[in-house]
Amino acid sequence: MKLSKVLVLVLALALSFSFVVTGCGQKAADEPEPEKTASKPVEKAAEAEEAPKLEPITFTMFSGDQYQAPSEDNPVVQKVRELTGVTIEFEFLVGDLAQKMGVIIASGDYPDLMNPSQSRATAMEANVFIPLDEYIGTGKYANIDSHYSPYINKLKAASGQDKIFLLDSFGRYYGNWIPPYQNGSGFFMQKDVLADAGYPNPKTLDEYFSLIENYVKKYPTIDGQPTLGFEVLSYDWRSFCLKNPAQHLVGRPNDGDVIVDPDTYVASLYQDTDFAKAYYKKLNEMFHKGVISAETFTQNYDQYLAKIATGRVVAMFDQYWNFQAGELPLRTEERWERTYVPLDITYEGYRGQYLDPPTFTGGNGMGITTACKDPERALQYIDMILTEDMQKLLQWGIEGVNYHVGDDGMYYRTDEQRAQSRDQAWIYDNMADQLWNQFPKFQGIHADGNWCHPNEQPGEVLAEQSKYDQDFLGQYGFKLPTEFLSPPPFSESPAYYPVWGYTVEDGTDAKNAINKITELENTYLPRIITEDADKFDAAWDAYVELLHGSGYEAYLDFVNAEISKRMGN
Amino acid sequence: MPESNTKISRAVNYTPKSKFWKTIVGQRALILMSLPIFAYIYIINYRPLKGLVMAFQDYRPGKAEQKWVGFKQFEILFSDEAFLRVIRNTLCMSLINLIAGFFFAILLAILINEIKHIVFKKVVQSISYLPHFLSWIIVTGLISTFLSSDGGLINDFLIKLGLITDPVHWLAQPKMFWGIVGAAHVWKEMGWDSIIYLAAITGISPELYEAAVIDGANRFQRIRYITLPGIKSTFIVLLILRLGWILNAGFEVQFLLGNGIVSDVSQTIDIFVLKNGISLGNYSLATAAGMFKSVVSLIMITIANYVSKRIGEERLV
Numbered sequence: 102m103k104l105s106k107v108l109v110l111v112l113a114l115a116l117s118f119s120f121v122v123t124g125c126g127q128k129a130a131d132e133p134e135p136e137k138t139a140s141k142p143v144e145k146a147a148e149a150e151e152a153p154k155l156e157p158i159t160f161t162m163f164s165g166d167q168y169q170a171p172s173e174d175n176p177v178v179q180k181v182r183e184l185t186g187v188t189i190e191f192e193f194l195v196g197d198l199a200q201k202m203g204v205i206i207a208s209g210d211y212p213d214l215m216n217p218s219q220s221r222a223t224a225m226e227a228n229v230f231i232p233l234d235e236y237i238g239t240g241k242y243a244n245i246d247s248h249y250s251p252y253i254n255k256l257k258a259a260s261g262q263d264k265i266f267l268l269d270s271f272g273r274y275y276g277n278w279i280p281p282y283q284n285g286s287g288f289f290m291q292k293d294v295l296a297d298a299g300y301p302n303p304k305t306l307d308e309y310f311s312l313i314e315n316y317v318k319k320y321p322t323i324d325g326q327p328t329l330g331f332e333v334l335s336y337d338w339r340s341f342c343l344k345n346p347a348q349h350l351v352g353r354p355n356d357g358d359v360i361v362d363p364d365t366y367v368a369s370l371y372q373d374t375d376f377a378k379a380y381y382k383k384l385n386e387m388f389h390k391g392v393i394s395a396e397t398f399t400q401n402y403d404q405y406l407a408k409i410a411t412g413r414v415v416a417m418f419d420q421y422w423n424f425q426a427g428e429l430p431l432r433t434e435e436r437w438e439r440t441y442v443p444l445d446i447t448y449e450g451y452r453g454q455y456l457d458p459p460t461f462t463g464g465n466g467m468g469i470t471t472a473c474k475d476p477e478r479a480l481q482y483i484d485m486i487l488t489e490d491m492q493k494l495l496q497w498g499i500e501g502v503n504y505h506v507g508d509d510g511m512y513y514r515t516d517e518q519r520a521q522s523r524d525q526a527w528i529y530d531n532m533a534d535q536l537w538n539q540f541p542k543f544q545g546i547h548a549d550g551n552w553c554h555p556n557e558q559p560g561e562v563l564a565e566q567s568k569y570d571q572d573f574l575g576q577y578g579f580k581l582p583t584e585f586l587s588p589p590p591f592s593e594s595p596a597y598y599p600v601w602g603y604t605v606e607d608g609t610d611a612k613n614a615i616n617k618i619t620e621l622e623n624t625y626l627p628r629i630i631t632e633d634a635d636k637f638d639a640a641w642d643a644y645v646e647l648l649h650g651s652g653y654e655a656y657l658d659f660v661n662a663e664i665s666k667r668m669g670n
Numbered sequence: 671m672p673e674s675n676t677k678i679s680r681a682v683n684y685t686p687k688s689k690f691w692k693t694i695v696g697q698r699a700l701i702l703m704s705l706p707i708f709a710y711i712y713i714i715n716y717r718p719l720k721g722l723v724m725a726f727q728d729y730r731p732g733k734a735e736q737k738w739v740g741f742k743q744f745e746i747l748f749s750d751e752a753f754l755r756v757i758r759n760t761l762c763m764s765l766i767n768l769i770a771g772f773f774f775a776i777l778l779a780i781l782i783n784e785i786k787h788i789v790f791k792k793v794v795q796s797i798s799y800l801p802h803f804l805s806w807i808i809v810t811g812l813i814s815t816f817l818s819s820d821g822g823l824i825n826d827f828l829i830k831l832g833l834i835t836d837p838v839h840w841l842a843q844p845k846m847f848w849g850i851v852g853a854a855h856v857w858k859e860m861g862w863d864s865i866i867y868l869a870a871i872t873g874i875s876p877e878l879y880e881a882a883v884i885d886g887a888n889r890f891q892r893i894r895y896i897t898l899p900g901i902k903s904t905f906i907v908l909l910i911l912r913l914g915w916i917l918n919a920g921f922e923v924q925f926l927l928g929n930g931i932v933s934d935v936s937q938t939i940d941i942f943v944l945k946n947g948i949s950l951g952n953y954s955l956a957t958a959a960g961m962f963k964s965v966v967s968l969i970m971i972t973i974a975n976y977v978s979k980r981i982g983e984e985r986l987v
Contacts, residue, residue: 199948206731223951227732327820335930395839396820399929404814607951608730616950623930631842631931 155186158478162467163192163205164539165218169529177498177533184491187482189214191535199223211472214479216539221259221267221464222604230266230468231476237265242480244487248273248541252461255596258666259464261604268483268541269466274459275553276546277592281562283421283583286345286355287443287455290416292573296438300576302585304453306350306383309446313416314392323413323439330392332417333384333630334405339423340623346418347377352451354594355420357601358615359660366597366668368660370653372622373645376448384630385637398627412439437569445586458589459545462602463667467539486540489547495537496554503532504555512551513560522555597664610652611659617651725958731951743958753942753959759848760938763919766852768912774860776901779867780893795868798861806858806922813854814927817841842931851923866908867901874900906978914971917963939963 170191171178182188192212194201202220205211206227217224224230238246238253249256249268256265288309294316295301303309310331317330334342341357348360348371359368371377387393400408408414409427417424421443431439445453469476485491497504497512503522504512514522521527528534543553552558556565562581566574574580605612625644632640694701725743727736747753778798785791801809816823819837828834840846878896887895921940928936937945939959947956 197948199951203731203948203953209732223731226730229732329820340930394820395842396818398931399814399839399841608728612950620933624933627842627930631839 157182157186157188158475159188159190160214160473160479160482161190161192161212162214162216162539163194163212164216164467164535165194165198165202165220166216166539167194168535168538169193171533171535172530175530175533176502177494177531178536180494180499181486181491181533181536185482185485187478189536191539193535194218205229211470213470213473214467215470216270216467217267222261222606224468225260225262225266225604226606229470231471231473232264232266233268233469233480234265236477236480242484244484245480245541248487248543252463254669255461255463255667258663259462259602259604261606267464267466267468269462269464270539270541271465271544272459272461273541273543274461274545275543275548278459278545279588280456280583281557281559281581283443283456283586285422285455285457286349286418286420287586288346288349288416288418288446289421289424289441289443291412291414291439292442292569293438294415295442296573296576302577303444303446305449306380306446309416309444310383310387310392314387314390316415317392324411326411326413329394329397329408329414330416331384331387332405332408332414332419333393333397333627334400334402334417334419334423335398335623335627336401336405339402340619342417342419342423343626344372344622347371347374347380349453349455350380350446350448350451351376352447352454354454354457354598355601356599358618359600359657361597361600361664366595366664368600368657368664370618370648370657372618372626373648378641379448381626381629381641382637385632385634388630389634393630395631398631412436416441435567437567437573440570442582442585452590453587454590455586456583456589457599458591458593460594460598462599464602464604466541483541486536487543489543489549492543492553493547493551495533495542497551498532510549510551511560512555512558513564514555519561519565596669597667600660600664603660603663605656605659609659610655614652614654614656618648618653618656621647621651722957722961724954725961727954729954729957731953739954743954744962746955747958747962752937755934756937756939756942757917759924759935760917760919763848763851763924763938764916766848767855767919768916770852770856771859771863772905772909772912774856775863776867776905778860779864779871779901780897782864782868783871783897784889784893795861795865799865800861801858802862804858806920807926809854809858810923810926813850814841817850841927841929844932844935847927847932847935850927851920854923854927855920866904870901870904871897910971910974910978913974914967916970917966 170193198218198220202217202223206223206229211229215224215229217229234257236242236245237249240246245268252269252273253265256267256269257263260266290303290309290312294312297316297319298312301308301312303312313330317328320328322328332342334340345355345357348354348356351360353360353363356368358370358372360371361368384393388395397405406424406427409417409424410430412431424441428440431437443455445455447453469479473479486495500506503518504514507513521531546552555561570582574582574584577584579585605615621644625640625647629637629640629644724736726738726740728739728742729736782791782795782798785794817825817840819825819839822837822840824840825834825837829837840850874896878900879892882892882896917939919938919940921938921944924936924938925941925944928941939962943956943959943963946952946959
């Protein structure tokens with residue numbers, strides 16, 4: 102009896118070991134596969150030097166963004182594969198980016214291509230990417246060359262090593278582009294507040310808040326729940342909703358933690374200035390009037406979005422992409438009066454600069470890793486998708502299926518096609534959404550007058566507007582919501598812009614300084630805003646003293662050096 | 671194999687060595703069964719230990735050669751006001767959890783023990799330990815909903831009672847934070863922790879109670895002179911175990927309930943390690959902080975064990 106028990110145990114152990122062994126065996130058998138495919142193009146290359154190589158090849162790609170890969174039988178993705186021979190195997194981020202990136206780097210197990218997203222500093226410092234300098238500008242990849250030629254300096258500056266590691270996926274605009282909707286910063290307000298007050302167009306902070314105050318007084322509840330006057334998201338890195346307004350109020354664009362003098366291009370802090378103080382003073386006043394709830398400083402991002410989705414948040418400062426997910430339910434429920442418009446709010450005597458002209462960030466894109474099985478083929482792939490035809494395929498889809506061409510050559514979609522393009526599940530199955538999103542792309546307007554992305558095509562924008570929105574904008578004589586904002590003052594942003602896109606390397610003095618500043622601001626600003634009115638000044642002074650003693654100069658020095666690099670000095 | 675061993679042991683009668691092999695052979699089933707556990711402990715607990723060298727380097731991921739810096743990371747750590755603050759927070763919250771946790775668990779165990787109605791007793795016991803199986807993410811979600819100043823249960827209740835007129839922003843009060851965390855721990859773990867005391871109480875001989883009743887002891891006297899001394903050894907063992915964890919005040923609760931306004935009192939060592947190690951890429955500093963925590967835990971558990979031996983109670987090691 103006893104012996105048989107032992108036998109069973111030994112057998113069980115042996116069995117489990119054999120599972121492990123066979124598991125490894127299968128993996129080992131799989132591994133040589135990519136190498137085989139990788140060696141193919143190299144062999145063929147000797148035979149035919151000129152013609153582009155189109156043998157099937159699969160590149161693995163990790164993206165630090167949280168999306169979903171297009172489905173396998175997706176017609177547009179299949180068409181791209183037919184034309185290029187390249188299959189992209191996506192792995193999107195699940196969980197925490199810094200943690201995932203640490204694991205990738207520590208293991209040395211890189212994918213072929215990588216979009217490091219916010220972890221770009223870590224990835225570049227660990228030399229995950231191959232420098233692309235020797236490939237770019239040689240004429241071998243003509244489309245890549247012409248796409249990036251105006252921004253080579255920015256591409257190099259982004260790495261901190263004077264090398265090109267990442268090819269930006271966004272920000273390369275063609276044609277005379279004006280954004281049809283505001284994706285960036287603004288003091289947003291529910292349309293009903295403006296409609297209820299007789300369609301005013303507030304321009305100053307005082308006007309803005311008095312509209313909110315009156316509305317909250319008039320309607321203490323919305324759909325039975327308490328009205329929330331003004332939300333200040335201050336959670337984690339999204340605390341820009343708390344801190345960024347001050348720079349916009351004095352007519353500057355979004356440079357993140359610093360403000361840059363438009364004449365001398367010298368950066369300075371602004372969270373210690375009088376104009377910042379005036380803004381927080383206003384918030385303090387609104388807090389005591391009950392327009393701002395203390396809840397807003399303790400909520401997390403999901404709770405914030407959930408509040409917006411109930412339709413009872415009257416106004417907030419935010420960037421549209423950041424609260425878009427909260428507004429979406431309001432749109433699908435067609436509660437248009439609860440959706441938002443951005444307003445051109447400044448202090449008296451300033452001109453708002455909420456709308457950015459085309460801006461190329463630098464460092465916000467994808468790179469080829471040192472583990473890539475065929476870097477030249479990867480570059481050839483990027484080169485091939487940077488053509489007008491391929492871009493139309495990626496962004497508009499297949500002609501006759503996803504869009505039609507009008508008599509005037511302008512593209513349009515039918516109502517059915519528009520409805521499909523709003524359905525995320527349908528997009529995964531039928532459009533090359535992420536192939537477009539993750540890789541370098543055209544933005545703006547094509548040479549034939551069609552806009553690169555269907556959602557920006559003027560005809561489409563107007564056709565997508567609800568009856569409510571048309572009437573609402575009509576009251577102001579507007580066609581597009583961006584007309585609330587002053588048009589961009591330049592046709593293109595200065596070369597240094599934007600400072601928030603700069604890569605601060607881990608472990609440097611500048612990084613330690615910006616961490617310290619951020620922590621101070623995130624901790625003290627909510628306290629100052631919720632402080633008793635008569636203690637406000639004292640609290641502010643205490644905070645400014647801490648800020649000045651934080652060693653912030655290291656960060657400013659870094660930023661100013663980077664600015665002059667980008668300005669070509 | 672077993673046969674050859676028995677031969678050897680027969681040949682060299684009753685030497686310590688043969689005894690050793692005899693034991694091995696005799697317990698071969700047990701040894702085989704414990705092998706996976708050893709493998710687990712080796713892989714999960716011992717192999718990562720070599721990562722501790724990071725505390726003495728300026729570690730940058732992806733580099734083949736690391737720079738050795740001696741005790742620099744520790745010097746930075748102990749001159750950093752923020753780190754001293756997180757030590758204070760960790761110790762205070764840990765002590766609150768320890769004291770409140772023991773008090774309420776023992777109280778609950780005694781109360782449940784005094785219930786005579788068997789069905790009611792079982793129901794109370796089951797319900798009281800259910801929260802143990804909820805993860806902290808759910809519990810903190812519940813807590814922040816209850817404490818919300820925007821229609822939260824607690825505020826509504828207090829307003830209805832007329833105790834306050836305006837909702838209190840509980841989670842935005844630095845003074846309240848430790849209390850909230852302590853209460854959350856008690857709510858979640860009280861029932862679970864009381865199980866072991868209930869078991870210990872069951873082990874007390876009923877004759878003692880009977881004798882006490884004959885002597886005229888009332889219920890409170892029975893609790894005071896029989897139940898409490900009866901669970902003393904259990905209490906000491908658990909206390910030793912807990913003291914080793916004194917620098918583990920938890921991570922999820924503080925991380926999920928904390929916010930900018932209360933960050934001075936909410937951050938624990940674990941949050942400090944996470945923030946430095948993962949978010950800021952200061953792996954070496956984070957390792958140093960983690961190492962400090964482990965060393966203190968080791969010292970604490972040794973002291974507690976020694977003290978327990980002195981006072982003549984059970985020991986762990």
